[in-house]
Amino acid sequence: xxxxxxxxxxxxxxxxxxxxxxxxxxxxxxxxxxxxxxxxxxxxxxxxxxxxxxxxxxxxxxxxxxxxxxxxxxxxxxxxxxxxxxxxxxxxxxxxxxxxxxxxxxxxxxxxxxxxxxxxxxxxxxxxxxxxxxxxxxxxxxxxxxxxxxxxxxxxxxx
Amino acid sequence: xxxxxxxxxxxxxxxxxxxxxxxxxxxxxxxxxxxxxxxxxxxxxxxxxxxxxxxxxxxxxxxxxxxxxxxxxxxxxxxxxxxxxxxxxxxxxxxxxxxxxxxxxxxxxxxxxxxxxxx
Numbered sequence: 001x002x003x004x005x006x007x008x009x010x011x012x013x014x015x016x017x018x019x020x021x022x023x024x025x026x027x028x029x030x031x032x033x034x035x036x037x038x039x040x041x042x043x044x045x046x047x048x049x050x051x052x053x054x055x056x057x058x059x060x061x062x063x064x065x066x067x068x069x070x071x072x073x074x075x076x077x078x079x080x081x082x083x084x085x086x087x088x089x090x091x092x093x094x095x096x097x098x099x100x101x102x103x104x105x106x107x108x109x110x111x112x113x114x115x116x117x118x119x120x121x122x123x124x125x126x127x128x129x130x131x132x133x134x135x136x137x138x139x140x141x142x143x144x145x146x147x148x149x150x151x152x153x154x155x156x157x158x159x
Numbered sequence: 160x161x162x163x164x165x166x167x168x169x170x171x172x173x174x175x176x177x178x179x180x181x182x183x184x185x186x187x188x189x190x191x192x193x194x195x196x197x198x199x200x201x202x203x204x205x206x207x208x209x210x211x212x213x214x215x216x217x218x219x220x221x222x223x224x225x226x227x228x229x230x231x232x233x234x235x236x237x238x239x240x241x242x243x244x245x246x247x248x249x250x251x252x253x254x255x256x257x258x259x260x261x262x263x264x265x266x267x268x269x270x271x272x273x274x275x276x277x278x
Contacts, residue, residue: 031183038179039172042225046171047164050220054160068223073262075224080266084274097178100191101198101225102171107263109195114271126271133192134263137226141199141233142253148207149237149249156241 034096041095045102049075072103079104083111109133163219170218174225195226202230203252207238232256 013021053071056062062070079102082088088108092099099105113129120129131138178194205211211231214222222228233252240251253260 034183035176035179038175042175043168043172043221046218046221046224047168049171049224050163050167051160053220054162054164058160068220069258071220072223072228072259076259076263077266080263080270084270086274086277095175097182097194098172098175100194101175101178101227103224103226103229103259103263105191106195106226106229107267109191110263110267111270114267115274115276118271118276122272126268130264130267130271133195134267136192137195137199138260140196141203141230141256144200144203145230145233145237145252146249148203148234149241149251151207152238153241153246153249 037094038096038098040098041091042098042102045075045099045104049102075102075104076107079107080111083108084115088112106134106137109137166217167219167221167224170214170221171224172221174221174227198226199230199233202227203234204230206231206234229256229259232259 049071052074053067056067056070057064060067060070079088082091082104088099088104089112092105092108100109110130110133113132114126117125117129119125178198181194181197182189182191202211205214205227211222211227211234215228215231223231232255236252236255237249238251240248240254242248244251
């Protein structure tokens with residue numbers, strides 16, 4: 001379909017050369033930009049989590065571990081809500097892994113497909129699609145933790 | 160209120176950068192789902208080896224908010240479960256992570272019921 005005679009008028013290169021040039025130049029700036037954005041957005045989300053944890057310690061009187069759990073729970077609620085009102089998907093577009101890896105991204109990975117397939121009903125739509133990504137995460141996370149527990153138990157027996 | 164804020168930013172940011180590099184430097188077949196599974200499993204393994212705890216002490220929320228922190232909680236729960244309850248304690252990871260899982264399921268469901276997809 002591509003007409004080889006069609007060249008940008010100001011460029012004195014063949015389409016092949018042009019492709020080669022863009023391949024050489026473009027990936028690096030994109031990678032650096034993605035990495036910087038992932039750092040900034042990921043860092044920002046974790047800092048917001050830290051502010052909640054500090055708040056729960058200072059004003060809620062919670063011990064450190066409980067405050068950390070409460071902070072995680074708070075970010076899950078925020079991530080789910082921002083997905084519901086359609087903002088979090090835009091944050092993912094900008095922040096990439098910086099928005100996917102924090103628990104807000106985990107909440108997004110549950111709500112986003114559940115909303116998308118809502119019309120398929122409350123069981124096979126929302127109920128099932130909540131776990132299209134969270135399911136594998138729980139399967140591998142919980143299974144490997146049980147495996148760790150078993151190893152620890154066996155090592156304990158040998159002691 | 161501002162305690163640990165900068166360590167959380169730096170540690171959390173760097174943990175996310177590793178994920179971004181995984182996504183950008185490998186084939187396009189590595190989806191966010193693969194990254195999340197890798198992170199939770201990685202957190203379990205690092206937690207079991209005692210390598211994730213120092214990261215939590217250093218970075219606070221910067222280490223607990225990324226999904227690897229969820230894996231760390233699961234591993235920690237399993238180990239502490241064995242110490243407290245013996246064999247049945249090997250399932251203690253889920254117990255330790257119950258709040259996170261419960262909140263995610265309940266609020267994920269509520270939000271999906273209340274809101275409608277954009278467009």
